[in-house]
Amino acid sequence: SQQGEEDPQALSIQEGENATMNCSYKTSINNLQWYRQNSGRGLVHLILIRSNEREKHSGRLRVTLDTSKKSSSLLITASRAADTASYFCATDPYTQGGSEKLVFGKGTKLTVNP
């Protein structure tokens, strides 16, 4: 069951530019998480934003969450070639009694050209 859908599927930018990726989802959530995956590697957690939060920052990363539109965005500022990776959003769907699993989207493949 695919809950989150990232947009765009692929993004190519120059070093120094900002990169924005979007995620839309369908049901109420407890939280939304963003992960990064370098080619052929495991995922690395970037940031978690709870349903009662609207914006969160971590270094060059800025995540926003709009629960009324069921959408989130990840902004990477002043991108570097090392930011080249796939970025996934994962939602924690709200369920009575507590949730137990994340639902991942298909990801946005970001290429940062030097």
Place this chain on the structure above:
Amino acid sequence: DGGITQSPKYLFRKEGQNVTLSCEQNLNHDAMYWYRQDPGQGLRLIYYSQIVNDFQKGDIAEGYSVSREKKESFPLTVTSAQKNPTAFYLCASSYSSGLAGVWEQFFGPGTRLTVL
């Protein structure tokens, strides 16, 4: 050096054979997860376990089996019943979820399984 490890990194299997993928963590996490990733796709949940000696099916459990006899270990067996097992398999762990929701997950490096 805390973390989550998977072995082997590459695995080749002949059709009709069962294979077991290893996943070990020393993060003292209660919850562990197995995902499958196909090229250009997101992660799909195979099985997960919130506590030792208990596990639940995910979205694509058919043809797979797991065990959780120790907190640190969550091996995945890909059986001959899995029709299309060639994929990248990722194991993850986290603190046990509750009413507050699912915590961040820590991933292993993955095992790439190829059926010959």
